[in-house]
Amino acid sequence: MTKFPYLRQDFLASIVVFLVAVPLCIGVAVASGVPAELGLITGIVGGLVTGFMRGSSLQVSGPAAGMTVLVFEAVSEFGVAALGVIVLMAGLLQLAMGFLGIGRWFRAISVSVVEGMLCGIGLVIIAGQIYAAAGLKAPETGIGKIAGLPGAFTDALGSTEALTSLAIGAGTIAVIVLWKKLPKAVQSVPGALAAVVLATLATLAFSLPVATVEVEGLLGVIQPPGTDALSQLAGPAIWGTIIAFALIASAESLFSAAAVDRLHDGPRTQYNKEMIAQGAGNTVCGLLGALPMTAVIVRSSANVNAGAKTKASRVLHGVWLLLFAAAMPWALALIPLPALAGILVHAGWKLIPFRQVVALWRAHKGEALILVVTAVSIVAVNMFEGVLIGLALSVVKTAWEASHVKLEVIDKGAGPIQAYLSGNATFLRLPKILDNLESLPQDRPVELDLSGLHHLDHACRTALENWAERHSATGTEPVKVTEPELESEQSKESEKVTVA
Numbered sequence: 001m002t003k004f005p006y007l008r009q010d011f012l013a014s015i016v017v018f019l020v021a022v023p024l025c026i027g028v029a030v031a032s033g034v035p036a037e038l039g040l041i042t043g044i045v046g047g048l049v050t051g052f053m054r055g056s057s058l059q060v061s062g063p064a065a066g067m068t069v070l071v072f073e074a075v076s077e078f079g080v081a082a083l084g085v086i087v088l089m090a091g092l093l094q095l096a097m098g099f100l101g102i103g104r105w106f107r108a109i110s111v112s113v114v115e116g117m118l119c120g121i122g123l124v125i126i127a128g129q130i131y132a133a134a135g136l137k138a139p140e141t142g143i144g145k146i147a148g149l150p151g152a153f154t155d156a157l158g159s160t161e162a163l164t165s166l167a168i169g170a171g172t173i174a175v176i177v178l179w180k181k182l183p184k185a186v187q188s189v190p191g192a193l194a195a196v197v198l199a200t201l202a203t204l205a206f207s208l209p210v211a212t213v214e215v216e217g218l219l220g221v222i223q224p225p226g227t228d229a230l231s232q233l234a235g236p237a238i239w240g241t242i243i244a245f246a247l248i249a250s251a252e253s254l255f256s257a258a259a260v261d262r263l264h265d266g267p268r269t270q271y272n273k274e275m276i277a278q279g280a281g282n283t284v285c286g287l288l289g290a291l292p293m294t295a296v297i298v299r300s301s302a303n304v305n306a307g308a309k310t311k312a313s314r315v316l317h318g319v320w321l322l323l324f325a326a327a328m329p330w331a332l333a334l335i336p337l338p339a340l341a342g343i344l345v346h347a348g349w350k351l352i353p354f355r356q357v358v359a360l361w362r363a364h365k366g367e368a369l370i371l372v373v374t375a376v377s378i379v380a381v382n383m384f385e386g387v388l389i390g391l392a393l394s395v396v397k398t399a400w401e402a403s404h405v406k407l408e409v410i411d412k413g414a415g416p417i418q419a420y421l422s423g424n425a426t427f428l429r430l431p432k433i434l435d436n437l438e439s440l441p442q443d444r445p446v447e448l449d450l451s452g453l454h455h456l457d458h459a460c461r462t463a464l465e466n467w468a469e470r471h472s473a474t475g476t477e478p479v480k481v482t483e484p485e486l487e488s489e490q491s492k493e494s495e496k497v498t499v500a
Contacts, residue, residue, distance in 0.1 A: 006309035013308035014316030027340035047318015050281035055274025060299035088286025090245035094279030103275030116374025122351030133169030142379035172342030199339035223289035244384035422452030427459035445477035
């Protein structure tokens, strides 16, 4: 026992994580438009492959609700057969980023963009799974899903089967929400698992007319990338999806790692090694034709809260998933689809950062705007382009805030007009600078003092030089320009280096 001092704690934690993971693995797979067993395979790989590797010792990986929208879009566009190729290449890309030391740079991504991404994903998941709960086919686009909800409810009201299916889904959500109000001893069974079991028992007891999970068998769904799927790599279309898989899965995993680090006092996450672990897991998932994996905060927090001390708990949870998938595949066929839809609606709701939006709006309205625009873009366009729009807005906002510049004009009525520029002169502030300078009288000499500038970019320098030439061309004295002190210091340093 001295070799494994925490075996008992890790064993008990692995059981809890396994019970949390089962309904989520199956639900994410079904919502992604692939066989339920593929979700279990990804969970198994998350435990037995990624779980063994270094990085974040208590973080648990598997199929995540946050990737559901992206996977569904990829399967719709390229087919299930191409999923393995996409996940494989995304895994290799993650491995490359990990070995090149890029993992830690994901910590520089704006939190507003990440929260906006999760919010947009949550909205699309909720809208899409409401259709699934009613047994109806969902529109393909995010806007279509939301706009079509009133019509879907109208259709459901006219169908006994649809109403029954909706009732199962609503009941599942109610059980998950109310489960947290029960005694602690009861809560040792995860709410999502209890909700699925109760929905399954109700469906069987009353012979309810609702759809259940289709079972193909664990070995039957494994589909290694074939020649046809690999040939799609020759086209540019699939590479955008591959990059999206790699970047979004990495961002979600590393942000989850930062959150998990705040939950325990054990070893901190080694971000590049965690990136390598995620890449290795996704590479194996790709070779098996399974879903992509990310670190999942729900499973990870359950692992920490259950008392896990080492990575043994997440490895063991992978063992339990493998035994369940191999020994009890018949249990999957009993699970009602609207119950899984209810689990995903609840998961989607938890992805929407209501409190963060309110707090951001009070303290940083610009950041709140980026969050909302990112979320709306994901719903209106797609996940990858929505995230790119959010990142672009974040960069522009940062550049705008960093380019504070002040122009002070002193005109004593006689002699030259003195203009002082201070701060950071970038192209973003150029229109304002030029408007003020061009409003100066053309028949007066001007002294332009740039010594207060911390930064002067090429666009501003060129524009100021052109303005000075135009102003001097009217017959007045040439504009006298005092160069920025920063540049003169740099030139002195370069002179020292040259002399040396």
